[in-house]
Amino acid sequence: MRDFFIRSLEKLIGLIIVLMIIGLIIGVIAIAMGGGMGPYGQGGxxxxxxxxxVFGGLYIVLIGGFMYLGVGIYQNTLRTAQALEAGKTAR
Structure with missing residues (x-):
């Protein structure tokens, strides 16, 4: 059951990153077309x-990297615990 949730979390992280990239592209197009009116006049x-x-792409890379880092730490810890258990039973 635990593995199901970890795999689901990995898929959810991938989906979130894809949605962030789609939002970034839509935002870039909207700003390039003259959207984003500010209080000081015409924007875009x-x-x-x-x-x-550039800054949105950096944000996505950082946030996605940190999310996958958390999942990777869990997986490495799990493999280390399994290796220790296998070594303990081999003696």
Whole structure:
């Protein structure tokens, strides 16, 4: 049962990352087309869209990396415990 939840979490993390990438692309297109009206007048353009793309991409990489890091730590800990148990029973 525990493995089911861990595998489900990995799939959910992948889905979240894909949705974040889709949102980033939609946001870049919206900003490039002149969206994002601010309090100081007209917003949007190619430069803000590129900045949004760069910093949004960095954010997705960092957040996705940290989420997969947490799952990886769990898996490494599980393998270490299994190796220790296998060594203990071999004696």
């Amino acid at each position: 353009g190619i430069v803000p869209a590129l900045l949004f793309l």
